[in-house]
Amino acid sequence: MSSLDKLTDLYNRKAFMSLLAKAVKASVNYKTKMALLVVDINRFHRINSVFGYEAGDEILRKFAVLLKAVCRQQDHVARIGDNTYAVILDGVMNTGHAELAAHKIVAYLQSPFEFGDKKITVDCTIGISVCPLHASNHLFLMKECESVLHEAKIANRKIGVSSTPEEDVIPDDFDIELAMGDAVQNGELLVHYQPKISLDSGGVVGAEALLRWQHSHRGLIPPDYFIPIAERTGHIKPMTYWLLNTVLRQSAEWTDQWGPLTVSINVPPDFILMPDFKDSVNNAVNLWKNDSTNICLEIIERSLVMEPEKSFSALQELRDLGMSISIDDFGTGYSSLSYFECLPVDELKIDRSFVADIVLNKANRNIVKLIIDLAHAFDMEVVAEGVEDLKTVELLRKLGCDIAQGFYFAKPMPNETIKSWLLNYGAPDSYRNSSSILMP
Ligand code: C2E
Ligand code: CA
């Protein structure tokens, strides 16, 4: 009995703290997440002074019933202060899950409580902290949650959530695989596009599509981090099909406005040999009334080494449909010159690790020159990626490179931004002023 609050029959603070300690321990041991909500009824003393203590007690009881109604059977609800409640939500997927419960509480409070013939409107502020994201000790978690609650009150917000510091955007315990399963469905994936510029004319020839994952609480998760995991877990398949459809739909809009622009899509290594890949791409092209000649598929050298012959014929089939093929990160793999002449490829993309310092590093400059000459000997175009300054642009042009891509021209940007970027594109100022350097 001593663990219950007499007025509401909920757990009291003491009992709640020992439940919280257990829940935190389990969450840490079993690598699951649990959320703590602290809920405070705002200006409660006003209810007491306007409607009387009896009404106040009735509201506290009704509020307890409301919280129990919002929570699941396994959750624990307590009254931990005069007008303060707390809830343990076990086994949540992420902070968003807990926010959902908080929003539900806020929504329920839109209808006033009845006391006799009076209607009493109550509002509350809710703090949310998740173990182990925000603390992995029950006392710290409670302190953290009470402090976000306090901050939310001052800022006049109904819900305050502990923030995850920027530098731990992706802590080790982040259940990335679990969250990844929902990323497509939750609309958390985005595509950014980075323009590709002809070093000959200075004009835009196309753009590369680059995947982004905007996680609701983790912020923008970089592809270098999540794509290898997606490849390992199989999540890459729905992601790539989502990407294909999104890119073909969005890039069809550009072509209507600016004429043909190639859009480059990164294709994961296993896809080339998947029996349904060719048809999936083709169907997406038709669905979005795009044109297969506007599509360039970027693959890395690693995709070809396992079964070169099968891969070559799969690539040739894609080319027969009108698409072009690019070898990405060229120079980092083990392409052998012996199979170079049968490589059904239209473009080589020089890895940015070589491009970055060609101005200062003679060895890399020689490698870049070698790749350019090799590509031209086999009728392929060459793209230099990671071009960050004008000196590199000038040198690449001197070495005979066809196309450049990099921060010097533009960073990857969302579809809406690239549409206006294309509209305004002359070239960066320095480029425009020194156009003689670039124009033939
Ligand atoms: P990548 O295919 O080599 O893409 C080029 C990367 O270089 C991009 O990084 C781009 O933002 C970055 N970059 C472009 N210009 C510059 C520059 O001037 N300086 C520097 N330092 N970096 C520059 P991002 O978008 O982070 O992508 C990283 C990698 O993730 C990509 O490398 C690619 O391997 C993979 N990736 C990105 N999007 C996709 C996708 O849609 N599908 C697959 N399978 N992989 C993707
Ligand atoms: Ca690429």
Ligand code: CA
């Ligand atoms: Ca690359």
